[in-house]
Amino acid sequence: MQMDNYISLFQELLAFDALILPQQKAKYTTVSIPVTLHDRVEKLIAKKTGFKSVSDYVTYVLREVVAMHETKEVPEPFTSQDIVEIKERLTALGYL
Numbered sequence: 001m002q003m004d005n006y007i008s009l010f011q012e013l014l015a016f017d018a019l020i021l022p023q024q025k026a027k028y029t030t031v032s033i034p035v036t037l038h039d040r041v042e043k044l045i046a047k048k049t050g051f052k053s054v055s056d057y058v059t060y061v062l063r064e065v066v067a068m069h070e071t072k073e074v075p076e077p078f079t080s081q082d083i084v085e086i087k088e089r090l091t092a093l094g095y096l
Contacts, residue, residue, distance in 0.1 A: 033058070
C-alpha cells in the first residue's frame, strides 16, 4: 500500500471516530481504594484472569455485587446439600 493510501485510510478512520465515538463514550468517575488493595488486585489479575487492568476487574466485581443486591438474590455460600456433601467428604478423609 502506498503512503497516500495509508494517509487516506487514516483520515477515514478519524472521520469515523468523530462520528461514532462521541456517541459511544461512557462517562466514568474515580473511586479511591487503598493502595494495598490495589496492589493485591494487580497481582491477582497478573495471573491471567482475562482482565487488562485493576479498573476493569473492580468494575466487573462491582457490577456483579450490585446486580445481586438489585435482584435481592444474594446466594448463600453453601446450600444444605453442599454441607451434607462436605461432611461426607471430610468423614471419608478421616477428619470427622
